[in-house]
Amino acid sequence: MTKTDKLYERRKNSVPNALGIFNPSSIVAAKGAIITDADGRELIDFAGGIGVNNAGHGVPEIIEAIQKQAEKFIHASFNVSIYEEYLDLTEKLCELLPHGGPTKAMLTLSGAESIENAIKIARAVTGKSGIICYDGSFHGRTMMAMTLTSNVKYKEGAGPYAPEVYRLEYPYYKASMANRMTQDEFDDLMIMKLHKTFSSNVSVSQTAAIILELVQGEGGFTVASKKYVQYLRKFCTENNILLIFDEVQSGFGRTGKWAAYEHYEVTPDLSTWAKSMGGGMPIGAVMGKQEIMDAIKPGLIGGTYLGNPLCAVASLASINFMQKNNINAAGEKVGKTVKAHFVKWQSTFPNHITDVRGLGAMLAIEFSNPKTKLPDGEITKKIVNRCLEKGLIVITSGTYGNCIRILSPLFIEDAILEKGLSILQSVIEEEIQKAS
Numbered sequence: 001m002t003k004t005d006k007l008y009e010r011r012k013n014s015v016p017n018a019l020g021i022f023n024p025s026s027i028v029a030a031k032g033a034i035i036t037d038a039d040g041r042e043l044i045d046f047a048g049g050i051g052v053n054n055a056g057h058g059v060p061e062i063i064e065a066i067q068k069q070a071e072k073f074i075h076a077s078f079n080v081s082i083y084e085e086y087l088d089l090t091e092k093l094c095e096l097l098p099h100g101g102p103t104k105a106m107l108t109l110s111g112a113e114s115i116e117n118a119i120k121i122a123r124a125v126t127g128k129s130g131i132i133c134y135d136g137s138f139h140g141r142t143m144m145a146m147t148l149t150s151n152v153k154y155k156e157g158a159g160p161y162a163p164e165v166y167r168l169e170y171p172y173y174k175a176s177m178a179n180r181m182t183q184d185e186f187d188d189l190m191i192m193k194l195h196k197t198f199s200s201n202v203s204v205s206q207t208a209a210i211i212l213e214l215v216q217g218e219g220g221f222t223v224a225s226k227k228y229v230q231y232l233r234k235f236c237t238e239n240n241i242l243l244i245f246d247e248v249q250s251g252f253g254r255t256g257k258w259a260a261y262e263h264y265e266v267t268p269d270l271s272t273w274a275k276s277m278g279g280g281m282p283i284g285a286v287m288g289k290q291e292i293m294d295a296i297k298p299g300l301i302g303g304t305y306l307g308n309p310l311c312a313v314a315s316l317a318s319i320n321f322m323q324k325n326n327i328n329a330a331g332e333k334v335g336k337t338v339k340a341h342f343v344k345w346q347s348t349f350p351n352h353i354t355d356v357r358g359l360g361a362m363l364a365i366e367f368s369n370p371k372t373k374l375p376d377g378e379i380t381k382k383i384v385n386r387c388l389e390k391g392l393i394v395i396t397s398g399t400y401g402n403c404i405r406i407l408s409p410l411f412i413e414d415a416i417l418e419k420g421l422s423i424l425q426s427v428i429e430e431e432i433q434k435a436s
Contacts, residue, residue, distance in 0.1 A: 002038070002039050003026070003037075003038035003039045004024075004025070004026040004037055004038045004039055006038075007026050007038055008024065022047070022050070022395045022396070023047060023384055023388060023393050023394070023395050024385070024388065025037055025043060025388055025393050026038040026039075030045070030057030030058055031056075031057050031058040032056045032057060032058065032409065032411070032412070032413065032416075033045050033056060033057070033408055033409045033411075033412040033413065033416050033417075033420075034057070034416070035057070035393065041391065042391065043388070043391050043392065043393050044391060044392045044393065044408075044416055044419060044420040044423070045057070045393050045408060045409065046392060046393055046394045046395075046406050046407065046408045046420055046424070047393045047394060047395045047407055047408075048276075048407040048408055048409055049275075049280065050249075050275070050395070050407065051217065051248075051249040051254065051275045051276060051407045052275045052276055052278070052280060053276065053279075053280060053409050054252050054253050054254055054275075054276035054322065054327060054331075054409060054410045055276065055279055055318050055321055055322050055327070055409065055410070055411065056409035056410075056411045056412070057280075057409065059279060059317075059318065059321055061317045061318075061320070061321050062279040062280065062314050062317045062318050062321065064317070065313040065314055065316070065317035066281070066310055066313065066314050068313070069085065069309050069310050069313040070310060072309075073309060074308075074309065074310060075305070075308060075309065076309070077304055077305075078107075078306065078307045079302055083309055085307075085309045085312040085313050085316075086107065086307040086309070086312050088312070088313075088316055089107065089307070089312045089313075089315050089316045089319075090104070090105040090106075090107065090285075090307075092316055092319055092320075093105045093273075093285060093287060093319075094287070096258055096319070096323075097258060097259055097271070097287060099267055099268065099269070099270075099271070099287060099288055099289045100267040100289060101289060101290070102289070102290035102291075103287060103288070103289060103290060103293075104287070104288060104290050104293035104294065105285050105286065105287045105288075105293075106285065106286050106293070106301055106302075106306070107283060107284070107285050107306050107307035107312065108274070108283070108284040108285060108286065108303075108306055109282050109283065109284060109303070109305055109306060109308075109311075110140070110274055110282060110284050111139075111140055111145075111246075111248035111249075111272065111273075111274035111275060111284050112139070112140025112141055112142045112145040113140075113142070113284060113303075113306075114248065114272035114273060114274055114284040114285060114286050115139045115140050115142075115144065115145040115148065115211075115246065115248075115272050116140075116142055116143075116144050116145060117286045117301050118209075118211070118244050118270045118271075118272050118286045118288075119131060119144050119148075119208075119209065119211070119244075120300065120301065121270060121286065121288065121292065121293070121296055121300075121301065122208045122209035122242040122244065122269075122270065123208045123209075124295075124296045124297065124300055125208075125242065125292050125295045125296060126208040126209070126240060126241070126242060127208075128205070128206055128207055128208040129163075129164040129206060129208060130164050130165075130166060130202045130203075130206045130207035130208055131148070131164060131165050131166070131207070131208060131209055131210075131211065132166050132167075132168060132197065132202075132207060132209070132210040132211070133148040133150075133165060133166070133167055133168070133210075133211050133212075134150070134167060134168050134169070134170040134171075134212060134213075134216075135150050135167060135168070135169055135170045135219075136150050136151075136170045136172075136216050136219030136220065136222060136399055137149060137150045137170070137211075137212075137213055137216060137219060137246075138150070138151065138154070138213075138216070138217055138218030138219060139211070139213075139246055141154060141155075143161070143162055144162045146158060146161065147161035147162040147165050148165060148211060149218075150167065150219065150399070151218060151219075151399050154218075164202075164206075166197060166201045166202050168193060168194060168197055169190065169193055170216065170219070170222060170224070171186075171187070171190040171224050171225040171228040171229075172216075172222035172223060172224065172225070172357075173186045173187070173225055174355060174357075175355065176354070176355070183225070183227075184227070186225070187225050187227040187228050187231075190225065190228050191228060191231055194231075194232070194235065204239040204240075204241065207239070207241050208241065208242060209241060209242040209243070209244050209269075209270070210232065210236060210241055210242075210243055210244065211244040211245075211246060212224060212229070212232070212243075212244070212245060212246065213245075213246045213249075213250065214229065214245060214247075214250060214260040214261060214263070214264065214359075215249075215250045215255060215260055215358060215359050215362050217248070217249035217250070217397065218397050218398075219397070219398065219399065220357070220364055220366065220397050220398030220399065220402075220403040220405075221357055221358040221359075221362055221363060221364035221397060221403065221405055222357060223357060223358065223359050224264075226263070226264055229264045229266055230264065230265070230266055232266075233266045233267075236269070242269040242270055242292065243266075243268045243269050243270075244268060244269065244270045244271065244272065245259075245260070245261050245268040245270075245271045245272075246271075246272050247259050247260060247261070247271050247272060247273055248272055248273060248274045248275050248284070249275055249362070249407075250359070250362055251273050251275070251276065251277065252273075252275075252276040252277055252319070252322060252327065253276070253322055253327030253328050253330060253331040253360075253361075253410050254276065254331055254360060254361055254362045254407075254410070255331060255335075255359040255360035255361070255362050256328050256329075256331040256332040256335055256359070256360030256361065257328055257331075257360070258327075258328065259271070260359060260362075263359060269288060269289055269292055270286060270287065270288040270289075270292065271286070271287045271288070272284065272285070272286055272287075273285045273286075273287065276318070277315055277318070277319070278311055278314055278315045278318065279314045279315060279317065279318025279321075280314070280318075281310065281311040281314040281315065282311060283307075283308070283311035283312065283314070283315050286301075325411060327410055327411075330410040330411050331360045331361045331410050332360060332361075334361040334408065334410055334412065334417065335358075335359075335360040335361035335362075335363060337414075337417060337418075337421070338361060338363050338406050338417075338421065339356065339358075339363055341421045341425065342356040342363060342365050343356055345365065345425060345428060346365065349428070349432050351368075351370035352367055352368065352370055352376070352379070352432050352435070353365050353366065353367060353428075354366050354367070354368040358405075361406065361408075361410060362405075362406075362407075363405070363406050364397060364398070364403040364404060364405040364406070365403065365404050366398065366402060366403050367379050367380055367402045367403070367404070368402065369435075375398070375399075375400035375401075375402035376402050377396070377398075377400050377401035377402045379402075379431050379432070379435060380396045380401060380402055380403065380404055381396070381401070382431050383404060383424075383427050383428060383431055384396060384404075386427045386430065386431065387423055387424060387427050390423045390426070390427065391423060392420050392423040392424060392427075394406075394424065395407070404424070408420065
């Protein structure tokens with residue numbers, strides 16, 4: 001039995017079985033895009049801690065910032081004793097991601113907590129309760145976040161859920177739709193369904209916010225239509241509905257820009273952040289237009305650990321490192337390389353790989369069973385496990401678990417990226433041949 005196997009045996013004794021295993025690997029050390037497992041094997045990291053390590057593992061600037069702060073103080077609670085580290089980060093965020101004018105930010109501990117607070121803010125400011133979300137969405141596992149999340153595997157048996165939540169079809173135009181309708185026809189259909197929701201499910205006078213992932217994470221890296229998103233901005237403005245973009249997984253260079261919304265020429269009223277914002281430390285944020293963030297009553301938002309100084313300095317150091325080394329250019333470069341390989345694989349196996357999608361370096365390939373034409377989650381499980389045997393960590397996504405997604409560090413070395421893609425290609429070829 002390997003040391004990794006022994007860790008998983010220990011896990012059975014003290015950790016609930018319900019805590020998922022997305023990849024059966026282990027880690028004792030990491031640097032750049034390489035993870036060393038408990039058995040001393042070097043593994044190429046294409047999971048990035050589920051989108052957390054855009055800057056890579058073991059960034060010296062982040063480590064030094066944490067060490068220096070730990071020597072000063074670890075916790076005080078910002079509500080009790082104000083400290084500069086919190087303000088340094090919020091000022092940086094507002095400078096980097098302005099929401100169409102004066103912007104303010106509150107810090108959280110996670111993406112789910114950012115979502116919870118964004119919804120709370122939207123309801124308090126508008127005085128309305130209805131929230132619109134989308135099929136395929138993933139916003140977290142806490143009560144409101146879980147309610148907004150689409151996939152039942154993350155919520156089954158945990159109801160009743162939060163009330164006044166309504167769901168729309170996600171506006172992703174798949175290439176295979178072209179034989180049935182054009183992109184414009186699809187967009188018009190989605191806009192019509194938007195209006196229908198407000199006549200059959202909930203009125204605009206009761207709707208506080210619409211929340212959307214511009215690129216769905218767990219949903220399989222589907223990308224929202226630009227025309228639809230631009231119309232959504234106009235619709236929300238006209239109807240006193242706040243538009244919230246969930247950038248937890250898509251932010252900080254992953255799509256080749258600091259925010260996915262920059263691709264759309266649209267600015268949200270509120271946005272939520274986490275994952276690569278912290279450079280590996282648990283931290284998130286809710287950002288919004290100043291007039292919105294200042295309209296909520298004192299005491300409505302806050303928490304003991306929010307903006308923890310160790311996390312705040314790590315986040316600022318990570319952002320400065322990404323800015324100095326041009327994370328957005330790195331995201332574009334990685335995205336072009338990965339997409340070129342994905343498109344080539346799809347042309348080779350069009351009946352098995354039925355879609356290549358994403359934005360920037362936030363890319364996924366979709367697998368379907370050529371006999372049944374149904375999503376093929378079985379082959380992706382086999383691909384994940386076989387890749388690990390060959391030294392590559394990958395994870396799945398999609399409602400049916402039938403997508404392989406790439407979330408590698410964006411400063412990954414060219415040779416390591418190519419080696420990882422070569423492993424993935426060989427495994428895909430093996431598994432498709434076995435299935436044929």
